[in-house]
Amino acid sequence: MAALASKEALKAALLSQRTAKKAGDAAAELMWAGVARETQPENAKLAKVYEALAAAASAETTTAAATLRVTRDAEEEAAAAAAAAAAAAAAAYAAAKKRKAELEAELELVSATIADNMEAAGEQEMVVDPWTVEGKIDYDKLIDKFGSKPIDAELLARVEALTVGAGRVQALHPFLRRGTFFSHRDLAAICDAAEKRTPGGPPPFYLYTGRGPSSAAMHLGHLIPFMFTKWLQEAFDVPLVIQMTDDEKFLWKGEYKDGEGDNLDRFRGLTYENAKDIIACGFDKSKTFIFSDLDYVGHMYPNIVRIWKAVTYSQAKGCFGFEGSSNIGQSAFPAIQAAPSFASSFPVPLAGSDTLPCLIPCAIDQDPYFRITRDIAHKLVPSGHALKGKPALIHSKFFPPLEGAKGKMSSSNENSAVFLTDSAEAIKEKITTHAFSGGRMTKAEQEELGADLEVDVSYQWLTFFLDDDEELAQIRDSYGSGKGDFWSTTLVKARLIRLLQEMVQRHQEARAVVTEEEVRSWMEVRNLVV
Amino acid sequence: MAALASKEALKAALLSQRTAKKAGDAAAELMWAGVARETQPENAKLAKVYEALAAAASAETTTAAATLRVTRDAEEEAAAAAAAAAAAAAAAYAAAKKRKAELEAELELVSATIADNMEAAGEQEMVVDPWTVEGKIDYDKLIDKFGSKPIDAELLARVEALTVGAGRVQALHPFLRRGTFFSHRDLAAICDAAEKRTPGGPPPFYLYTGRGPSSAAMHLGHLIPFMFTKWLQEAFDVPLVIQMTDDEKFLWKGEYKDGEGDNLDRFRGLTYENAKDIIACGFDKSKTFIFSDLDYVGHMYPNIVRIWKAVTYSQAKGCFGFEGSSNIGQSAFPAIQAAPSFASSFPVPLAGSDTLPCLIPCAIDQDPYFRITRDIAHKLVPSGHALKGKPALIHSKFFPPLEGAKGKMSSSNENSAVFLTDSAEAIKEKITTHAFSGGRMTKAEQEELGADLEVDVSYQWLTFFLDDDEELAQIRDSYGSGKGDFWSTTLVKARLIRLLQEMVQRHQEARAVVTEEEVRSWMEVRNLVV
The missing domain is CATH 3.40.50.620 (HUPs)
Known part of the structure; x- marks a missing residue:
């Protein structure tokens, strides 16, 4: 019995030594990659974990070596040591499990604190992801x-x-x-x-x-x-x-x-509605x-x-x-x-x-x-x-x-966007009332400084939709300087309103002739490269 | 400016009060569900979170009320308080973020400890999940x-x-x-x-x-x-x-x-091969x-x-x-x-x-x-x-x-299973050599005690595949007592071998006539409830 136990202990000790060596190697490898660590935060984090592992590994190696020596000297003693090691591991396991539960509970509270105080901390960074x-x-x-x-x-x-x-x-x-x-x-x-x-x-x-397709109105x-x-x-x-x-x-x-029930069919329907706008x-x-x-x-x-x-x-x-x-x-x-x-x-x-x-x-x-x-x-x-x-x-x-020119347009805020279904009247009203202006507070100031084109939405939109480079340059120079044909916000908005009214009307006419059957034929699985 | 700031502070205070009330209500609701908490561990966990929230909420309510009072008394003071609250929140945010990082690091180490010591702690429970x-x-x-x-x-x-x-x-x-x-x-x-x-x-x-379909041989x-x-x-x-x-x-x-490239097509092919066995x-x-x-x-x-x-x-x-x-x-x-x-x-x-x-x-x-x-x-x-x-x-x-009767049969271990493609000879060899026996070490012992049917795989398999209840009862009584026609493992194995050879041969014959075309016709999308 004792012989068997000591054999098991010897096996365990050897195994432990091999594990320790492997962990040590991995840690060393990662520490060599010192430069990578400087530049990449993930590596730094990993490196920390490996350093900790390496420390543990080194301790383990020492223990393992000791166990090995003792095993060779006195088999009975080694068996006892192995049992003690197993008990220690079991205790470590139990303690770690308890500590894990504590940590998770605290983490939950800390995360809540972060969420609660984020705004106050002024953390309003630029965020760009698909949502x-x-x-x-x-x-x-x-x-x-x-x-x-x-x-x-x-x-x-x-x-x-x-x-x-x-x-x-x-x-x-x-x-x-x-x-x-x-x-x-x-x-x-x-x-x-x-x-x-x-x-x-x-x-x-x-x-x-x-x-x-999240809304019918694109x-x-x-x-x-x-x-x-x-x-x-x-x-x-x-x-x-x-x-x-x-x-x-x-x-x-x-x-x-x-x-x-659910509204899956609503999104199916929106696909068809939006497809009409796309076809147009x-x-x-x-x-x-x-x-x-x-x-x-x-x-x-x-x-x-x-x-x-x-x-x-x-x-x-x-x-x-x-x-x-x-x-x-x-x-x-x-x-x-x-x-x-x-x-x-x-x-x-x-x-x-x-x-x-x-x-x-x-x-x-x-x-x-x-x-x-x-x-x-x-x-x-x-x-x-x-x-x-x-x-x-x-x-x-x-x-x-x-x-205003922060973020992107949203279809959930009616006044932040011009919809493809808007009437000429609605377009006029929206641009007149809601388009953020880079113009100055008084006529005198506007004539002296010109508009801030960077934040002026009407001008920005013209850069998207006005095809004529020369006219756009003229507007830029005139509005930006406060002098000439487009010196004021009102004049620039009037130009934009006319442009959008024409564009949206053209779109509405093109869309009106797209039938359900037409949509289905665009959606038919068929060869495009004949 | 001061008036504006105090108005903001007032708004914040009111909002804070409302939030606090909501959290308090939720906590109260959950605490009323005391019985549910006793029986459902998830509820107990949730209740803890809500209790913490309620405590926070109560503190918040007090602060909010104070802020509100002060606001009404002296607008400047309130603005200062609001600023202080914002600063405190910012500090709490920063501290919580730091603590979160610490917690996550420790959690990682603790989890590693758990994994390392699990076996030593004797945690080898019955595990049953889809994999x-x-x-x-x-x-x-x-x-x-x-x-x-x-x-x-x-x-x-x-x-x-x-x-x-x-x-x-x-x-x-x-x-x-x-x-x-x-x-x-x-x-x-x-x-x-x-x-x-x-x-x-x-x-x-x-x-x-x-x-x-993970292997051709079912x-x-x-x-x-x-x-x-x-x-x-x-x-x-x-x-x-x-x-x-x-x-x-x-x-x-x-x-x-x-x-x-990858082997997706291999699994496609296995679907067809396995479908033949299913059709059979x-x-x-x-x-x-x-x-x-x-x-x-x-x-x-x-x-x-x-x-x-x-x-x-x-x-x-x-x-x-x-x-x-x-x-x-x-x-x-x-x-x-x-x-x-x-x-x-x-x-x-x-x-x-x-x-x-x-x-x-x-x-x-x-x-x-x-x-x-x-x-x-x-x-x-x-x-x-x-x-x-x-x-x-x-x-x-x-x-x-x-x-042996632990876990389930695996197709990755050739000797743990009888395959539908095995020859009569292979079946005989596998059962004879590998089927775990509940029989005793000596003839005398077997005749005295009978076999341990609980662990005897040959007998267990017969309970699956031998249709005749009377014959099965006879085998159970005879083998279990060590007396009669099936007193020994060899006799029981012989019966099983004959049964499996017939079964597998019948299956192989049925499978052999299933053509690719036949498989395709079973897989054709068609009405089953005409």
Whole structure:
């Protein structure tokens, strides 16, 4: 019996020694990476844990060595030591379990304190993620923070040569000329592909954009990506897929009421309503596929499963900030928005060309989704994909709300937006009453200083929608100096009102002729690359 | 300026008072529920949090009242107090943030200690969840722990009247007669529905079972639910859906290799291979739909989204024990296994009868999935569903592995199982060499004491597969006493070997005639309730 016990003790001691060595090695490795620790806060945190482990390991090694020596000397003694060690471990286990419960309770209280006092502490930072845009946005800082690249003059020239140069469009879109789309990932590689295109050959890439249908009334801000995508489609002559994330909207904003059921069908209906507005933007129908997730997910499911498999909950949480109280669809959803980045999600529309690169025009707040996608993209494509599966991105700034240029426009605040359903009268009233003015308090001051164009919403909106560069320059100079034809806010607002009334009326006319049947035909699963 | 500041302070004070009152009310409400707290540990935890809140709230109320009084007396003073309060809150915020970081660090270390010392502390409990079955299983304890109900004599008599009584089968299945299926949820309600059936009318419920296709070679343990489901289908004359969770298997066991890609298609292929074995069990084809998740998920997606929306990550984690390092598909998957519990997931196969109840035969380790499903089921069905959407369940014990009756059989250990592909020779060799024997060490001992039937795998397996109750009783008496025709292990093993050889040969013959085309026709989306 004693012999057996001591043999067990010897085994345990050897095992303990090996474990200790492994922990020590890991700690050493991490400590060597001293430079990385300086720059990366996660590494610093990890390093601390490993240091603690290393200390424990060193203690353990000592104990282990001692146990080993004693074992060799006197087997009975060793058995006793092993029993004591087991008892100590059991005690440590019990103590640690108790301490864990205490820590968790305190953590809960401390977290509540943080939440309660956050505002008072003046923590109102710039927040940009797929669900929140808050604070004053510094776009250069965003490029830094997100690790994307600015669209520079050289890249713009390449795009111009490939589009205007090919005779498909007259000029670069104002959103490019004026830096509304200001940031990108791998747009140069998309240009490479476009440059290799052969006449009559297959398209060099496809476009992917989308919309979360949360309200029937879309506003001007919602149009930005679609206006630009329409231009890209025409300028590059490429297929386009448009994802309607009715599932996402239900996961975040859906409701269930006892006796009434849920409102999933409401979001399905919104998909159809919003599709009409999208169709009214004038896409090339033969090259455009609009799909509802609720209807189409089955086709993408193998890719969704692959993306699920490749992304851990911690990664997704780090990117999107889920809580334990978030529903399990919210952590699953990133894969559903990622799936259309892969041509293999469209076996019929893109006719099985699994290596076709993808370009995604989107507001910069959607970038985190696609950063995760890009990280794991190589797992979803055959070799031979020019971008190793990574979707290319082209990012827009936010369209400022009427009341002032912070954050982005919201459809939940009626007065912060001009809706595509607004009457000419309503547009006039909204701009006149609510558009935040950068003009001065008195006529004299305005004539002396000119308006602050940076914060003047009417001027900002004109930079989005007034196509004529010369007129825009004239307004900028006149309003900015307080002299000339557009010296006052009233005059600038009048110009904007006229422009928006024309734009919205054109849109309403185009939308009015889109029938239910027409919507269904855009949403039919069909080949776009014949 | 001072007037404005004091107005703000007044507003803040009033708001603070309201918040305090709300928190106080909530705390009071919870403290009244004293009885609930005694019985439900979650409530006790919540109550603690609310008590703390109430204490804080009471302090806050006092402060607020004071602020209010002072405000009315002297506006300047109040402004100062408000500023001080803001500063205090900011300080509290900063301190709490610091403390939170400390707590998290300590928590990490403590958790590591727990993990390190768990084994030493002798914590090797019975573990039963959808992925782990460990330790000696106490089935009565499982019923208690899971909150299901034992299948009693009265319920068995009802089932017998509805099945044998209707002339569809000769006798109750041995798995019912011998308690292999031992536990249930709402089986009585299923009997209610069956009793109301009208001749020629629609089926009273449908059956749902499934399989995770992780290997081409299915073993005898895998057959248990299918053998029993086949009997249920025949005995109740009802439709059946069989889910092949190829997506699940990829999420848990899939692999990706650089240069080679992933093995998703392998699991797709296993679905087809396993479907052949399932078809060989002899189901009624006109009433049976086999589907692969990878192919069929699109049809169930609206229900999947509803289930996702209704389940929080914490709930799913509490039930299945995900980690941050688990992939995001693993936390999404419970909804995909839950969706077939609702008839509306089968608009074509079940022809839109959204209130049709569902009965799920499964091993008891799958119960946690369906407990969550049952909790949220009412959100997925119209009123008029007899079970408010809850799927009924009938649970089996585990089929013991060859080497001994702990845990369940595993297909990863070749010698722990008899496979459906094994030759007669292999079956003989496996039973002879590996089946754990409850017989005694010597002939004399065996004749005196008889075998320990509780641990004798050969005898246990006979209770599963030997249909003849009389012969089984004879073997039990003879082997258990060490006297008569089956007094020794060798004789009992010989009987088992003959039985299994016949069974497996019959299965292999039935499987051999199942063509690829035949599999596809079982997997075709079609109406089962014409």
